[in-house]
Structures are given as C-alpha cells and as structure tokens.
Amino acid sequence: MIRFAALFDAIDRTTKTNEKLTALVNYFREADHADAAWATYFLCGSKLKQLVPTKLLRAWAAQEADIPPWLFEESYHTVGDLAETLTLTVPPGNLASDESLSTWVEQRLIPLRGMAEAEQHQVVVAIWNETPLEMRLVILKLITGAFRVGVSKSMVTRAVAEYAGVSSDVISHRLMGTWKPTAEFFEKLISKEVQDTISSQPFPFCLAHPVDPALFDPELGPGGIGKISDFAAEWKWDGIRGQVIRRDQQVFVWSRGEELMENRWPEIESAAQLLPDGTVLDGEILASLGENQVLPFAQLQKRIGRKVVSNKLLKEVPVIFQAFDLLQDAGQDIRTLQFSERRRRLENLLSTVNHPNFCVTQLIPGNSWDEWSKVRGQSRAMNAEGLMLKRWNAAYEVGRVRGVWWKWKVSPYTIDAVLIYAQKGHGKRSGLYTDYTFALWDGDRLVPFAKAYSGLDDREIKKIDRFVRQNTKEAFGPVRSVAPALVMELAFEGLQISSRHKSGIATRFPRIVRWRHDKKPEDANTLNELMGLLPDSEPQG
C-alpha cells in the first residue's frame, strides 16, 4: 500500500505526461500481479460499490477529531474533497504494517460492505489509527469511491503496454468492458500471445476531434480539413453512443463509458437477436418516433438511469439504434478496413436484418462544403448537434486520433447573465469560490437559471474569488449570495422547459464564455429572451 500511495503522490504532484508514465511503468515493474490488477482497475476509473455510507464516515471523523459535525462540514467546504477532509481532520496515525494493495482491498475494504455499523466503525477507526496521511488519503478515496488522480485510461493503457511490450491498441481492447481485477487477469492483459475475444467484450471506441468552425474554407472545409470528396457527412446525433454486440447467441449493449446496459433498451436488445452471430455495431441510441423523427435528448433522459423500463415509458419514449459503423462482420474484426468498405457492409447487413429499431444513419449528400454548411444550420431542427465528417479511406481507430473523424457542431446558444451566488470549488479549485449561479432578469427580479463552473482562467477566478469575499450579502451554508454586479456570457447546448427549475427552463452544459467587463448587470438578458431561444418557442406565461 505504501508503494501505491507513493504512485498516487508521484502522479499527483506532476503535470508532465512523461513523469506520470515513468511512475506508472515503474509501479507495474515492481508490483505483484494482483496489486497491478487492482492498480489498473482503480487508475482506469473503476470504483468499489459504496462500502460505508459517507454520512457515517463524516460523523466518525468528527468524533475522532473531537469536533462538532458543523465544523467538519465547514472544513469540507474549504477542502472541497471528502476523502481529503476525512484524512486531514483526524490526527495522523502510526503506520502499523505495509500490507499490499490487493490485501487491503480484498481483506479490509471490500468486507466493510457486509458489516454491521458498529463493526464498520471499528474498522474505519483502525484505518485512521494505522495510517499516515498519504496512505490514509488513498484508502479513504477507495472507500468513498472518489479515487481520481491525473491519469487517463489511455495513459494507463500506454504504461501497461510499455511494461508488457504489447501494442497499446491490444491492451486497450483487453481493458474494454468489465473484468475482475485479479492476478490472472493481469497476466492475460500483459501476455504477448494472441487471445480469443471474450464474447461480451466491446472494441475501444473511435472518437472525433472538433473542427474549428471559424476557419472555414470553401475548398478545404471547416478547419481546413480537406477536400470534400475525401469525406462522408452524417448528422451528429445527440443520444447515447453505444456498441451492440451479437456473439455466441447473446446480445450485449455497451455505453461509451463502458457500462453494460442490461435490460435498459429492450427494443434494441430484442431486435439485435436478428443480427447474425459475430456482429458488432457502433452507433447512437436515440429516442425516436420513426425515420427522421428523433426526439430531443431531454426525452431520452427520462429513460437514462431506469434499470426497469415501464410499458408506459416504452410507448412514450421509444428508442432506436442508429448504426453508423460495423466493427465485426461474420466474426471477423474489420476495423482496419476503410470506412467506405465498412459502410457498404453495414448497409448490406442491416438491409438483410430489416428491423425498424435498427437504422443505418443516412449519409448527407452534398457537392460543396457550402452546401454542407447550410445543412448543418438545420441541425437543431433535426435534434442533432451538428455534422460528423468521416474520412472515406480511414480505418476505425482506437480513441481520439486526429484526421479520421471530425465533429462540426453548431454554435452553442449564448446569453449574458448576472452572477448572484458562489460556492467554493473542488479539486484544484479547493478553497476558492469557483462554482457560480447565474440569473436573468424577470421584470426587476433576478431569477437564477444556470450553474456554471468552467470557462474562466486562473487570474479571473482569483479576481472573482476576491469579489465574492468582499461583496457577500448573505451566506446560506456554503453558498454565498453576492451583490449582482458581474456579467458573464454563458454558452449552452440545449434548452428545455422544466418544472423543477425556478426559472422554468433548464440549460444543457452551461459554461462561461467570457467575462463581460463591458456590461453592467442591468444590461444582462431577460428570462423572456432565454425563452425565445427554445426550439419551438411559444410565449410562456
């Protein structure tokens, strides 16, 4: 565990990719395979299911630190990280022993879940007593399920690949889907021998790069990506990216977050029974009433997170699988074939299957970039986010590889709003007021309508932090209301009527575009102006 805590620390204190990579590779070299498996598991972002309710952890920490619960909460709002607050408030313990990561996880942490509260309490207090700060932080992060450190899954993949001497595309594929972090798994992961694919295992997704729409060239397109004849254009659908796998007479539907979505999309799962064995499709799950009648994302949202889907909801929000790529055909991995060939096979395959819940996304005809640019302008009406541009002769790559797939999104909505509440941030922004609530005018009232966290640089954050401290009107717990003085331009992707929001409207992905120093609060937009941006805008009461 000392070694794993040291790895966490080494990754945490540097921003340089090379140093992180070296730290990872060194760890894999020294760790036994069971530890390496768990390390890979956690570093790739997998979590243990909640082991102990955080409410109890907070109460016990306050007790151990001999402080009242409110003081623990105040500390938490300053630190901005629960595991770290649990680590810092309790006086440090003395290292009792150095059990391995796998021993810790398997014998001390996982058993916590089944225990009675009193027993859990005993174990957690023992952890506090036996751990110095660095190790305690890592263990508590595993317990709270908030283990995040500055590495991406692709960096871990690269490190394992370097250590194992196996190409990172192969490692990436072997790390897809669900797997058990055991020594055996890790040995297979790093094995140089070719292995059979496990039937449920998805392929790594190919991801698109954004183009810069400001750099439009009539010959070379947006961002100057190339000649129009080199590209196919499709709608960029706003649904859930997924892979449908048909192997060994079974069906698996995976999300891009590598979650196996069992029983969530019965329409798709049943239709997939018709696919020939040894087929893998890439596409988008969409709420749709039929061909070209895609519903807004907000509708699909009603079905997200539902483990069991009611018949009523099935009727109200039916879904389809809009396929746009074929990765495995008749048992053969065809990712290295050109897109034109994969597309031809996809069309053939789905025309044979011929099921309304499986559509091939249509290619958008066009003879010039200008023409496609016009089509892109209709994206919102189609409930699409813009266009996808795919290179005809490219293979299906692993991850975000430049030049293969481009996303050409429509410009976001923007509006000028007034900052009215602020709260301290998390992680790197701990202790600073970085989480803001914005409001729009409704008559002479400012109505809160969106929260935004990102978009400002460090210098601006510092200025706003100072402003908040000097202009606080009231504090409600961790939230401060401030004098309405700062105006920011906000951008967001979508709008939806909502009864849950005070303003009656919900925004999707709101973020700050820039600080409008040139505007006074009274120059900010009104709620009515926001309503006017709704796709089927009708006057609201």
Next chain:
Amino acid sequence: MKDVLESTSRGLYCVPGDFYIDPCLPVNRAVVTHAHSDHARWGCKRYLAAKPCEQLLRMRMSPDAEFRFLPYGETITIGGVQISFYPAGHILGSAQIRLEYQGLVILITGDYKLGYDSTCDSWQPMRCHHMISESTFGLPIYRWPSQQVVFESINQWWRDCREQGKCCVLYGYAIGKSQRLLAGLDPTIGTIYCHGAVQKGNEAYRRTGIHLPETTYVGSVTGKHDWKGAMVVAVPSVHGTPWLKKFGRYSTAMASGWMAVRGARRRRSVDRGYVLSDHVDWPSLMTAIHECNPETVWLTHGFTATVARYLVEQGRDARVLDLLGRDLGEEDKDEEESSDEDFIDEPIGQGNESPEIEATTS
C-alpha cells in the same frame, strides 16, 4: 476593552496610549508585532518593537523614522498604558504585545506559532483578560507535521535532485520562512544560494546573532555556472519567471501551511509542496487559548467566525474582531503574508521591475 482599544480605519488604536498596533496606514506612533509588511507599514513617524526585531525593522522601514526597541519582558508606559513584548515564535523579533491599563490585561498575539524554531525565541503563554489572536489556519484540517520530518523530506528531495543532476529551487518568504528553511537544510549536501531579497534577510538575521548555514547571493555568480545539485532559496514571486532559466534543469518546492491541502498544492504548480508554517495550526491555537486562559478571545485573520463559534460552544467568550481598514475580507489569504512584497500571484517579472533588477539592488 473598548475604552482601551478600538478598531479604526488605520488599524487597532489604543485610546489612552494614543498609539496604533500594526497600523495599516502611516500613523504617528506605531507599536508593531513583527517586521512583515502587512504588520509593519512604511511611513510611520515612530516605531516601537521588540529588541530582536531591530535589524529587520530598520532594514525595511525608512531610516528617517524614530525607532525604539524594548527587550522581551521589559515594560514601557505610555499614557498610563504599560506595554511589554513577549516572544511570538513567528519570525525573528516577532512579539506578542501585552498591554496593561488600570489592571486590565490585553494580549495581542500578532502572528505566532508554538514549538521550537532555531531562528527565533519560542512563544510563551501569557495570562490575560482579553486575548486578540490570529486564526489564519483556524480549521481542524490544519495540523502541522513536526518540522524535523519536514526538513528531512526537504533534504531528501535535495539529495534526489542532486543525483538527477538538477538544481533545487525552494520558495519561502524573504524574511522568516526562508531563514527557518535555511536553518533546517543540511549544508553537507551542496552549496546554498539565495535570491537577493532572501540574502538581505539573512544578513539581518546574522547581525542579530542567529546562526545560519553559509549562503551565496545568486546575483554574485557571474558567467557560466553549473547549478547542478545546488539549493536556491528564493521568494515565491520568481516562480514561472525567466529568472529561473539560468538554473538549467531544476525542481521547485514551496514551503507553506497552505500546502496541507492538495488542491492548493496543485494550484501552485510547484513540484513539491512542504507543509511548514509560522502560524498556529488548529491544535496549537486551542492550546494557546487554553494556556492564556483569557476571559474573552478576539479573533482576527482567516477563519475568525468559525473559530469563535467553536470556542463559544466550548463555553468560552469568543468574538470576531473586525479589523477595519484591511482591504481583504475573511479567509482571503492564500498566502501567509499576502500583502508582503513576495506575493506569488503578482510576479515581478512583468514590466520594468524584473527579479534580476530586484536582486541586484540588494
């Protein structure tokens, strides 16, 4: 207490004695706790401070001012108010100010820390009726590790860097933190260099009789120089500026109480963050209040309201002392001496005031 001390726009004012304590604007008579610039302001006519503060205060204040220095524990009476200084353990010459007027004893802690520091006298408890205490780090998340452990890890970092052929750049405030760091460094590892502002502080410390390891002023090194394995102690404001270029491959570290929190550490974007503070942490703040056992505690700086609420729940009379005239509000200090000239977020590398120029003027 109001009859004796009041909070004014120029700072804390002693009514019967007609003097200010750590005024934030120039005044006629200033009684100062220590030489950091957010406590000792330039431009006052007369300064009264503890004797060991003399070298630092004279170095930083205008020579035209009138100075008077009082050894720790001695008393001077002004307007019927007995003033005496006791060690605060913050930096060299830092003092708690004890005021006694008609039997009422008020203790102004200034900035202080508990525990041993070889570069200054240690804090000692003082019984008082009113205690005005700082609470910069007044949250239970702040618990300082032993300085021995911190110095060991700093020296280990230095050894590692020496092996990798790198130069170490360690940031501390020009006076106080830097000298405490110097005293903890192991000079057998390599040569120690100092930024001009630090070197100037070192000289004042040495003149006061504080032993520090041998240091060389960075600006005195001319021509091509091999900085591998060297330790450079510098002010935080040089971080990210071209001043660092000359050191070739280097690793940076910051020593501060704020480094206790991971987010603050990462935001600083230094390679190492060491938790070393010259302020009281949570446990020592509680110890100090317990030992001074005042009837009323007044809190200034940092988490004032939080500490006051906690103390009240513990059955002690505790209040927030609003220090007027300070431009920054509660919890605002991301630096231990935010208004010191070494404020990291306003790098001197901009405009005509480059760190090079600053270094050569010393």
